[in-house]
Amino acid sequence: xxxxxxxxxxxxxxxxxxxxxxxxxxxxxxxxxxxxxxxxxxxxxxxxxxxxxxxxxxxxxxxxxxxxxxxxxxxxxxxxxxxxxxxxxxxxxxxxxxxxxxxxxxxxxxxxxxxxxxxxxxxxxxxxxxxxxxxxxxxxxxxxxxxxxxxxxxxxxxxxxxxxxxxxxxxxxxxxxxxxxxxxxxxxxxxxxxxxxxxxxxxxxxxxxxxxxxxxxxxxxxxxxxxxxxxxxxxxxxxxxxxxxxxxxxxxxxxxxxxxxxxxxxxxxxxxxxxxxxxxxxxxxxxxxxxxxxxxxxxxxxxxxxxxxxxxxxxxxxxxxxxxxxxxxxxxxxxxx
Amino acid sequence: xxxxxxxxxxxxxxxxxxxxxxxxxxxxxxxxxxxxxxxxxxxxxxxxxxxxxxxxxxxxxxxxxxxxxxxxxxxxxxxxxxxxxxxxxxxxxxxxxxxxxxxxxxxxxxxxxxxxxxxxxxxxxxxxxxxxxxxxxxxxxxxxxxxxxxxxxxxxxxxxxxxxxxxxxxxxxxxxxxxxxxxxxxxxxxxxxxxxxxxxxxxxxxxxxxxxxxxxxxxxxxxxxxxxxxxxxxxxxxxxxxxxxxxxxxxxxxxxxxxxxxxxxxxxxxxxxxxxxxxxxxxxxxxxxxxxxxxxxxxxxxxxxxxxxxxxxxxxxxxxxxxxxxxxxxxxxxxxx
DNA sequence: CTGTTAGCGCGTTCAT
DNA sequence: ATGAACGCGCTAACAG
Numbered sequence: 001x002x003x004x005x006x007x008x009x010x011x012x013x014x015x016x017x018x019x020x021x022x023x024x025x026x027x028x029x030x031x032x033x034x035x036x037x038x039x040x041x042x043x044x045x046x047x048x049x050x051x052x053x054x055x056x057x058x059x060x061x062x063x064x065x066x067x068x069x070x071x072x073x074x075x076x077x078x079x080x081x082x083x084x085x086x087x088x089x090x091x092x093x094x095x096x097x098x099x100x101x102x103x104x105x106x107x108x109x110x111x112x113x114x115x116x117x118x119x120x121x122x123x124x125x126x127x128x129x130x131x132x133x134x135x136x137x138x139x140x141x142x143x144x145x146x147x148x149x150x151x152x153x154x155x156x157x158x159x160x161x162x163x164x165x166x167x168x169x170x171x172x173x174x175x176x177x178x179x180x181x182x183x184x185x186x187x188x189x190x191x192x193x194x195x196x197x198x199x200x201x202x203x204x205x206x207x208x209x210x211x212x213x214x215x216x217x218x219x220x221x222x223x224x225x226x227x228x229x230x231x232x233x234x235x236x237x238x239x240x241x242x243x244x245x246x247x248x249x250x251x252x253x254x255x256x257x258x259x260x261x262x263x264x265x266x267x268x269x270x271x272x273x274x275x276x277x278x279x280x281x282x283x284x285x286x287x288x289x290x291x292x293x294x295x296x297x298x299x300x301x302x303x304x305x306x307x308x309x310x311x312x313x314x315x316x317x318x319x320x321x322x323x324x325x326x327x328x329x330x331x332x333x334x335x336x337x
Numbered sequence: 338x339x340x341x342x343x344x345x346x347x348x349x350x351x352x353x354x355x356x357x358x359x360x361x362x363x364x365x366x367x368x369x370x371x372x373x374x375x376x377x378x379x380x381x382x383x384x385x386x387x388x389x390x391x392x393x394x395x396x397x398x399x400x401x402x403x404x405x406x407x408x409x410x411x412x413x414x415x416x417x418x419x420x421x422x423x424x425x426x427x428x429x430x431x432x433x434x435x436x437x438x439x440x441x442x443x444x445x446x447x448x449x450x451x452x453x454x455x456x457x458x459x460x461x462x463x464x465x466x467x468x469x470x471x472x473x474x475x476x477x478x479x480x481x482x483x484x485x486x487x488x489x490x491x492x493x494x495x496x497x498x499x500x501x502x503x504x505x506x507x508x509x510x511x512x513x514x515x516x517x518x519x520x521x522x523x524x525x526x527x528x529x530x531x532x533x534x535x536x537x538x539x540x541x542x543x544x545x546x547x548x549x550x551x552x553x554x555x556x557x558x559x560x561x562x563x564x565x566x567x568x569x570x571x572x573x574x575x576x577x578x579x580x581x582x583x584x585x586x587x588x589x590x591x592x593x594x595x596x597x598x599x600x601x602x603x604x605x606x607x608x609x610x611x612x613x614x615x616x617x618x619x620x621x622x623x624x625x626x627x628x629x630x631x632x633x634x635x636x637x638x639x640x641x642x643x644x645x646x647x648x649x650x651x652x653x654x655x656x657x658x659x660x661x662x663x664x665x666x667x668x669x670x671x672x673x674x
Numbered sequence: 675c676t677g678t679t680a681g682c683g684c685g686t687t688c689a690t
Numbered sequence: 691a692t693g694a695a696c697g698c699g700c701t702a703a704c705a706g
Contacts, residue, residue, distance in 0.1 A: 011404075011484065013683055024693045029685060037691055054483060060406060060462045061683030063397045064698045067348075071440070071461075078426055085422040089415055092443045101461050103408070103440050106429045124408075124438050125397045146391060147348065228619060256623045263625075282565060286593045288600075288625060350699055361677045366701060374675055398699030401682045 012053045021049035032057055059101075063125065072309060073121045073129035073149075075105045075136075077198070081251070082281045083298045084132070087154075090302025091130060098310045100127070107133050109196050114140065122147050128313050130154060130305045134198030150312040152305045155200060159323065162316060164308045166301060169327040171204045173294055174248075174278050177330055178208055181246055181274075182217050189219045192249040192258075194226045201250045204278060208248070228257050235261035244272050246336075252277035252284040255291045259335060275335040289334035296328045349390045358386035369394055396438075400462065409646060410458045410466035410486075412442045412473075414535065418588070419618045420635045421469070424491075427639025428467060435647045437464070444470050446533050451477065459484050465650050467491060467642045471535030487649040489642045492537060496660065499653060501645045503638060506664040508541050510631055511585075511615050514667055515545055518583055518611075519554050526556045529586040529595075531563045538587045541615060545585070565594050572598035581609050583673075589614035589621040592628045596672060612672040626671035633665045 014032075018025040023042055030038050031046040038046075049055070063069040072095055079085045088104075095102045103124055105117040114135050121129055121144065128150040131141060138158055144151060150162040158165045178189065189212070191205055205221075212219035222238070224231045231249075235258050244267075249255035255277035262273045269275065269289050277284060280293025304324055311319050351369075355362040360379055367375050368383040375383075386392070400406040409432055416422045425441075432439045440461055442454040451472050458466060458481065465487040468478060475495055481488060487499040495502045515526065526549070528542055542558075549556035559575070561568045568586075572595050581604075586592040592614035599610045606612065606626050614621060617630025641661055648656050 011683090015683080025684075026686080026693060027691085030692090033685080039691065042691080056456065056459045056484070058401075058462050058683055059460045060397055060400045061698090062685075064395075064401050064700090065683080065685040067698065069397060079416060079422040079429075080419075080426055082417075082419065082422075085416040085419075085425075088422075089417055089443070092416075092441055096443065101440050101442075101457065103438050104429055105438075106426070106433070119393070120438065122393045123396045125395050147393070228623065253619060253623065260623070260625060282590060283620075283623065286565065286590065286597070286620065287623060288597060348699090352699080362700080363677060363679095363702085364675090367676085370701080376675065379676085395699055398682090399701075401684090402699075402701040404682065 011058065012055045014055070014057070017046065017049045017053055017055050020053060021046045069125045069127055070100055071103055071124070071126045072100045072306070073103050073105055073124065073126035075107060075117060075121065075129060075131040075133050077107055077109055077133060077135075079104075079106070083279055083296075087132065087298040087302035087305075090299035090304075091306045092302075093299075094303045094306040094310075098306070100306075100310070107135060109135050109198065111135060118144055122149065128152075128309045130309055132305075134200055150309060150316070152309045152312070154301060154305055157323075162312055164312060164319070164322040165324075166305055166308070167323065167325045168200070168296060168301065169325060170200060170278065170294060170296070171207055173328045173330055174204050174276075175207055175211065177276065177336075178248060179211065181336075182212070182215070186246060187217050188245050189217070190245050190247045191219055191221050192231065192247065192254060193221045193223045194250050194254070195223065196226060197250050201278065224254075226254075228253055231257040232261050236265060239265035239267060239273075243267060246274045246276070248276045248278065250277075251279045252281055252287070252291050252293050255293065255335070256283050256287045259287055259289065259291065269335050270337050274337060280331060284331065284333065292331065292333045292336040294328040294330055296326060301326060348395065349392045351392070351394070354383065354386045354390055354392050357390060358383045406462045406464055407437055408440055408461070408463045409437045409643070410440050410442055410461060410463035412444060412454060412458065412466060412468040412470050414444055414446055414470060414472075416441075416443070418616075420616055420633075424469065424635040424639035424642075427636035427641075428643045429639075430636075431640045431643040431647075435643070437643075437647070444472060446472050446535065448472060455481055459486065465489075465646045467646055469642075471537055487646060487653070489646045489649070491638065491642055494660075499649055501649060501656070501659040501661070503642055503645070504660065504662045505537070505633060505638065506662060507537060507615065507631060507633070508544055510665045510667055511541050512544055512548065514613065514673075515585060516548065518673075519549070519552070523583060524554050525582050526554070527582050527584045528556055528558050529568065529584065529591060530558045530560045531587050531591070532560065533563060534587050538615065561591075563591075565590055568594040569598050573602060576602035576604060576610075580604060583611045583613070585613045585615065587614075588616045589618055589624070589628050589630050592630065592672070593620050593624045596624060596626065596628065606672050607674045611674060617668060621668065621670065629668065629670045629673040631665040631667055633663055638663060 014025045014028050018028045028046050031043050092102050107114040107117050130152040132154040153165045157167050231254050247258050255275050258275050267273050277291050277293035280295040284291040284293040351362045351365050355365045368380050429439050444451045444454050467489040469491040490502045492505050494504050568591050584595050592612050595612050604610050614628050614630035617632040621628040621630040
């Protein structure tokens with residue numbers, strides 16, 4: 001009938017609702033936002049119109065009008081690791097409860113990419129963000145703050161205006177366990193050094209190496225790319241010439257590669273070779289023998305992060321605890337003595 | 338000096354850039370969007386101003402003005418499963434390349450929650466969305482289309498205007514393998530029936546059950562909640578009274594629970610008990626013995642989905658292939674004969 | 675090549 | 691209790 005070059009109508013706006021309900025758009029707005037001062041009768045009329053037209057307010061327009069997007073940004077490296085996706089789950093879960101949409105910004109462990117994601121984050125007009133990225137320096141993170149975006153940083157010890165941080169203590173617990181092994185007179189530690197494993201794991205490696213150096217222990221390093229298959233193959237080769245050792249792997253799936261390679265080379269665990277995983281997940285207790293590893297409830301970390309953020313968003317000044325520490329716990333299983 | 342009750346200035350806008358650069362906001366807009374018809378000189382002036390002020394255009398305002406948010410929605414169940422997070426990675430990866438931000442809508446395997454996420458999706462004003470959700474019916478998905486949001490549906494066979502679909506063929510490959518086992522004269526199949534496993538897995542279960550019923554094979558069903566620990570404990574108990582069987586598990590981590598329970602009950606694999614996992618991942622080849630399972634490159638599925646979507650967004654009419662099928666491949670490993 | 679103006683859809687005073 | 695008008699930050703004709 002009318003103008004049928006457009007097959008279907010565009011997004012229905014608040015104007016149309018107003019017209020259909022026979023009121024002004026201001027009234028519709030009031031109904032949407034549950035303002036008082038609206039007659040029950042007109043409220044019903046408006047709601048009916050909304051129902052009939054299938055009207056949904058545009059978050060874009062609302063955001064622009066309020067300068068609040070009800071959107072929070074989440075910056076993480078690839079979700080490929082289960083600890084990251086667990087954290088992500090925790091974050092999204094809580095965000096949903098508080099009525100926030102979550103936008104994901106994945107960084108690929110390179111400075112340039114991280115910088116581009118920061119750019120993107122700022123443009124996207126999020127109300128706040130939580131950042132879990134091993135690659136970003138504190139200065140880069142601070143640069144985000146120039147745009148007054150409340151931030152929760154996971155893994156960096158930072159403080160500041162509208163800035164909270166969650167500190168994950170992995171290094172000390174790991175070092176404690178390895179030190180104890182070393183102090184028992186052993187000098188057989190091999191460290192799996194994975195390319196691009198991230199800053200946190202690098203720090204543990206360096207800490208261990210330093211400790212070894214200053215205590216007369218020669219900690220050896222085994223370099224691999226980040227792949228179960230590569231580590232597995234490499235270790236099979238390795239065990240042709242080495243028949244013993246205490247191996248420390250960044251993640252338990254990689255530890256599993258060592259475990260499998262060792263056993264298939266006729267080595268006994270933990271009698272001949274011991275294996276310790278820094279970041280533990282389900283692999284740790286599914287693999288046989290079960291892998292000794294450290295673990296943190298990343299889902300919980302994610303929830304806490306977003307909870308802190310929403311607090312920061314709602315009561316900018318009244319947030320007292322801006323730092324939360326969580327320490328990895330050691331689960332001694334069967335791959336270490 | 339001025340109004341110091343606000344400690345810091347708000348977001349810098351295009352107006353301020355215009356003022357500083359000594360041009361009109363239209364010119365700034367042109368520079369931002371790389372329009373031609375701008376003197377190199379003024380372009381530089383504008384860019385300098387942008388640089389100096391640290392100006393970033395607001396995606397919100399841009400979106401409102403263009404009625405394009407450069408945002409795509411992704412609807413998935415929890416990212417806790419590795420095949421989901423792999424797909425997510427693929428999607429985000431490609432979205433980034435095409436300049437889209439990705440907003441995640443997680444549904445918790447309930448109709449109500451899914452409905453709420455649809456609501457949220459529509460309000461959020463995404464340009465398009467890819468949906469991978471076992472809970473949604475085709476009718477609900479169609480309802481999204483009333484809002485003219487181009488859609489890619491993963492896992493449902495659907496067609497329509499601005500609607501593409503990716504069909505994941507799991508059922509037939511799985512059934513083929515199980516049928517073959519059955520046809521060799523066996524009648525010992527146990528099906529792990531996991532609560533809330535999702536529609537796809539339900540369909541495979543029903544297909545298998547139907548097949549069994551109409552072919553005189555009594556396929557038994559073992560109900561468990563979705564947890565490695567629970568299945569492991571349950572199967573340990575089970576193996577006290579049953580010493581043989583062909584077990585089909587929805588995911589390989591659950592299959593691993595059976596494998597471990599069987600071995601620790603003194604059973605041999607695959608001589609005494611065989612185990613088959615429907616959805617395979619890294620567990621399949623990390624566990625010993627390695628688990629026979631089906632697999633699909635979900636990262637690829639994610640990439641394809643978003644690629645189809647961007648195509649749909651850019652050339653609404655000119656998309657010929659609106660359906661993409663991908664079939665799970667069977668990886669026979671050590672847990673089946 | 676550049677400036678002016680009118681929206682995009684909605685929230686919010688300020689009157690009434 | 692309700693409506694008119696302006697502004698949020700930006701893009702897109704339309705003039706010049």
